[in-house]
Amino acid sequence: MATNGQRLYSVLTRKDVGEKMMKEIDQISEVFSLSKSDAIVILTHLRWNSFKVSDRLGDDKERFLAELGLVRVSDMSQENESIACFADHKTNSDGVGDYLVSTPFCSHKFCITCWRDYLNELLEKKKNNNEEDGAVAVLCPNPDCSAPVGPDTIGKLTEPVKEMYESYVLGSFMESNKDSIRWCHAPGCDYAIERHEEDVLVEDGETCLDFGVICLCGHNYCWSCQLEPHLPVTCENAALWCNRTLDVLKNVAWIAENTKPCPRCNTPVQRDANSNLRFMTCICSHSFCWRCFKSEAEHKRRGKCAEVKPKNADSSEMYTHYLSLWESGHEGLEKSKSDLNSIEENVIPRLMECVSHEDTMALKEAWLLMVQCRLVLKWSSVFEYFIHEYQRLEKPFVDHLRRDATMTMLRHKETVEKVMNLAISSGDFTFFKHKLDTSTTTTGNFFHEYVKNLLKDALREVKVDSSENASVSYWLCNRCKVKNSWSDRQCKMCFVHLDSPIPPPHPNVAFDNN
Template identity: 60%
Template sequence: METDGQRVYSVLTTNEVGEKMMSEINQISEVFLLSKSDATVILISFHWNSFKASDRLGDDKEKLLLELGLVKVFSSSQENKSVPSFADQENLVSTPFCPHKFSETCWISHLNNLLEEGKAENNKEEERVLCPNPDCVASVGPDTIEKLKEPAVKMMYERYVLRSFVEANKEWIKWCPAPGCEYAIERHEDMLEDDDESSLDFGVVCLCGHTFCWCCKLESHRPLTCKDASVWFSSTLDTLKSNAWLVENTKRCPRCNTHVQRADEPVLRMITCFCSCHFCWRCFRSAKEHNGKWNCVEVSVEPSMRQEVEDSRYLRLWEACHEEFEKSKSDLKAIEENGIPTLVENFSFNNGDVDAVMEATLLMVQCRLALKWSCAYEYLITMHQSAKTQFVNHLRGEATKTLLRHKATQEALMNQALTSGDFSCFEVKLSASTTTTGNYFHEFVKTLESGFPGT
């Protein structure tokens, strides 16, 4: 979502996250004349805080390397005498800093135990991977891992290093929480408003189609707060569904006001409550009052069930908006998997055009989500400021019209470009529509969050 034409987050591939990580590694390596392997171990030990690592290296580099097990502390004669029991075996591997050589099988077991079970990641006192010898403090870095032949072990170590980088920088980068997704989200801190988490526009829409709130990782829920969204999912939505079922399947007894469910027979007109009240399902009168005539008019809304009826209406509104939201996610997936490859292969579709289409389509997903949660906002505000519900409904209607105009613009520009074969102005015009629509929805949500003072 755009705010004044600017994105406040980026979706990164695993490789792009790795490039950011390597940039920090290279900087430490070049400034302090260290191997990239040693720089990696140092940054992991300092939770990827390059400032602290630089301070320690600047104060006493040799002392720090010794503390972290990155100094060779044995002689050649010690190395030759270190593991006589393995003298007849090949492919033994040790760290560059100690004489303890182990077979590939031992290394795999050691690394599996540390990395797959997350012990090295969860132990905040010692995040380094150490030599398998329990009495050794030599660090295991990428240079040691490269000596192993098993690709799966190398990949596991690479994931461990990447996870530690993301975890250490979780204030500005997070993995998408969708199962199986390998995208990460980078937050642009300099574009947030006074460190206000809510200014991360409508949460996040990952390229996998998953949407989530940056703060709580629930589905993105602005204009609701994280607390209200949690309550909505945990109890309010269930209440709406229960009341909608009551409206559909029950009537209140005119005598005791208890909910009474009609039997399966649709022709049955007279219902008997457990309080012995006998009444007509359609008009609530007794059989005597009907006097043998059954042409009564059904009471559409019972005064005693107005809240249940209202809850049922909001549930239908929520579900309708949710359906539109899911459709927008399907459209995004279809464009990414089929539409974009076809356009690139068969037309003069460049990277700028691809980005413009993806941004425009991602925006539709975010806007549909904002419209959906505005329904929840409207329901919650009725409990305290019912007079404002009509205005919320009006704002949502205008926002919906704006979104539909954006969608129509994208379709018209695409059809025009495909027909003429001229994509020269496609990116500029579509990006302008995306910016305008994004800004409109930004103001729409901010208005709801502020309670629209002055109205």
């Protein structure tokens, strides 16, 4: 999504990435009068840090090249050649080793098969180990030789070996520049995403790329953590929500719907399958009325039975409220995705018969914006959840912003549907395109400001309430000993507050010591 007419990232093809890499290689090669092969060896050795490469070559070029073994062996005579092949190598009819290859920096010759097996094993090992420490140079197969292997040597080998090495060099370039350019991690996707560092919004160390990254393959994800885009929620809170909090809320919602707290010990009690059964007996042996919470004896004495709201009802309703917001937001998001797929499959092909490709892309962009807006609204419910009790004054403001954003998104949806239907019926899209573009721009800017306001006004406070020096990532309830996240101000199981003292045991509760 464009923000005020600017994109915060670009989608690149593999060819585009290769051209960016070659631009760095050519620059080092031209400035310091090096072969491209030597430039690649140096750049991979220094992890594609052009500034460090320039410093080392500028200080003492010859010494640095010697350190890397980039000193060519000259006037090599046949007698000095060393055939170090691991297996029987092939020669042509006159006995000359046409199939033997050595680096320009040593005299150790190996056959094509040995080179292939060596490089295959070495590069696969480097790939699996994901080495990030120091140099990642490929050296001569001879274990006692430190001569580097570059494209000038690889070029003498077979095509599969060349492709293997080129993939290694490109992977080295990507790994070294992973802060600014990364492959899309969707299965089978060959695109890369490059962020525009000068336009990136940074808040408290969190990198924000618009409303997330959308690859040309259709995959949508957060640049920082690879979850689905989750603004205005931080990556830390988004991970906590997905990994733990959401499941806990579902459990709390089930407990609230299917149980009531015992009026004596506050333990959740589930009603028996017989829904007409009035009196429940807790594990503490206390028997109480399901409607009025009076004890069985008191209930029979007084006779009157008025339904009473459980003490923890407000807390339960709060948790189920956020769960309901999340689930309805998710349903709306999935519906918008389904609508977008339907538009791409059924509507756009029909419009392409009478309108330009640019116009159909404008329609697709308008529908895609709705998906992104739905995504922001979905995660806004999580943002509200992580506003702690001491920030309740913020909640009405945040809720007001979310309602305004929802209405803006619905108005955009109504406009897009109306324009699309008129374009289909009239066969003329040009007349309606201005209205569509205006709605898309206005809505996109509104949601940008919506997220920006939340980040600016509340993000510093809406953090997981935990200390970096804490020995554990949870607190134990004093009553039921259930583990709770530091973002929870009261126990998810029995609703006892975080700061509540240990309750004394009820005098009538007997414990079995056997």
